[in-house]
Amino acid sequence: xxxxxGFINGGTSAGAGVIAAGGVxxxxxxxxxxxxxxxAPLAGLVAAFIFAVQMLNFPVASGTSGHxxxxxxxxxxxxxxxxALCISVVLLVQGLVFADGGxxxxxxxxxxxxxxxxxxxxxxxxxxxxxxxxxxxGVLAASAVSAAVSVVAASAGFVVQYAIGGAGSxxxxxxxxxxxxxxxxxxxxxxxxxxxxxxAVLSVRPDLVYGARDLAATPLLAPSSGAL
Amino acid sequence: xxxxKQLTFxxxxxxxxxxxxxxxSFYASSSPDGLEKVAEDKGFIDTATQHATGDGxxxxxxxxxxxxxxLSGGLAGVIGVGLTVVIAGGLFxxxxxxxxxxxxxxxxxxTAVGGAPGR
Numbered sequence: 001x002x003x004x005x006g007f008i009n010g011g012t013s014a015g016a017g018v019i020a021a022g023g024v025x026x027x028x029x030x031x032x033x034x035x036x037x038x039x040a041p042l043a044g045l046v047a048a049f050i051f052a053v054q055m056l057n058f059p060v061a062s063g064t065s066g067h068x069x070x071x072x073x074x075x076x077x078x079x080x081x082x083x084a085l086c087i088s089v090v091l092l093v094q095g096l097v098f099a100d101g102g103x104x105x106x107x108x109x110x111x112x113x114x115x116x117x118x119x120x121x122x123x124x125x126x127x128x129x130x131x132x133x134x135x136x137x138g139v140l141a142a143s144a145v146s147a148a149v150s151v152v153a154a155s156a157g158f159v160v161q162y163a164i165g166g167a168g169s170x171x172x173x174x175x176x177x178x179x180x181x182x183x184x185x186x187x188x189x190x191x192x193x194x195x196x197x198x199x200a201v202l203s204v205r206p207d208l209v210y211g212a213r214d215l216a217a218t219p220l221l222a223p224s225s226g227a228l
Numbered sequence: 229x230x231x232x233k234q235l236t237f238x239x240x241x242x243x244x245x246x247x248x249x250x251x252x253s254f255y256a257s258s259s260p261d262g263l264e265k266v267a268e269d270k271g272f273i274d275t276a277t278q279h280a281t282g283d284g285x286x287x288x289x290x291x292x293x294x295x296x297x298x299l300s301g302g303l304a305g306v307i308g309v310g311l312t313v314v315i316a317g318g319l320f321x322x323x324x325x326x327x328x329x330x331x332x333x334x335x336x337x338x339t340a341v342g343g344a345p346g347r
Contacts, residue, residue: 049244
């Protein structure tokens with residue numbers, strides 16, 4: 001999903017750059033309010049983990065692969081503001097050092113994956129947590145669904161950018177159908193990886209899962225109650 | 229201060245990330261990803277232009293000069309995890325420091341500061 005240079009024209013890329021810069025600025029401010037001794041090192045680890053898992057492309061259809069975007073995962077683990085910064089750092093490292101995602105497209109990519117991916121992922125997760133039972137299964141179901149939706153939303157971000165300033169001649173309708181279709185499949189992989197990761201952290205350190213802080217306070221999931 | 233449990237968790241997590249990026253990544257699918265595939269199918273893949281750092285030493289997740297594919301990709305992955313943890317870790321520890329300074333010297337009365345024991 002990393003947009004290279006050239007797919008989207010300069011004006012649209014610059015506009016997305018402004019949106020991305022605004023989103024990062026707000027996230028910096030809000031993150032400074034919430035980061036503490038426990039969450040700051042964890043957030044660094046979350047960014048590194050997402051970088052690693054983004055390298056693991058999985059096949060989704062004939063001749064097509066996908067990889068984790070990690071917006072919902074990061075938001076569930078460290079909260080949405082810190083998550084947006086995690087994904088932005090990953091995109092920066094990928095674009096600058098690994099030539100993955102164009103430099104002129106950095107604003108487009110941050111907008112899609114760090115702002116839309118995290119924002120939609122966290123919003124869906126929050127709504128589902130309210131509707132589902134307040135237990136481990138509820139958290140994992142909310143994680144899976146929000147992860148899948150976040151990927152489709154991020155791909156819709158590209159579609160909007162393509163509609164405004166796409167260099168290609170394919171119609172917006174064709175690109176929309178193709179992008180949303182393939183990213184629905186990739187979203188299934190995103191859902192599996194996100195639920196597995198959140199489940200693993202919940203098993204060992206439930207207190208470190210931002211989106212399940214309410215559960216860590218109950219005896220059932222307290223670390224001292226080993227049996228459960 | 230960070231307790232030992234927390235440190236263990238962070239080190240195990242980092243080890244998992246290094247194994248995934250350094251070893252497991254070799255087995256990842258090399259097919260085009262969703263966006264690339266759509267761009268190929270819908271005929272706009274050629275609108276992509278040369279990446280500014282496309283000739284860089286780590287471009288496309290390989291270390292230039294290292295011919296062994298497994299080693300080249302694995303090293304690139306390990307370097308990427310290292311860079312990400314240093315940049316993100318530095319950023320977040322820095323932001324935490326900003327918060328501390330605000331709490332210590334902010335507009336709040338001393339009693340409010342005293343309300344956060346251990347800081």
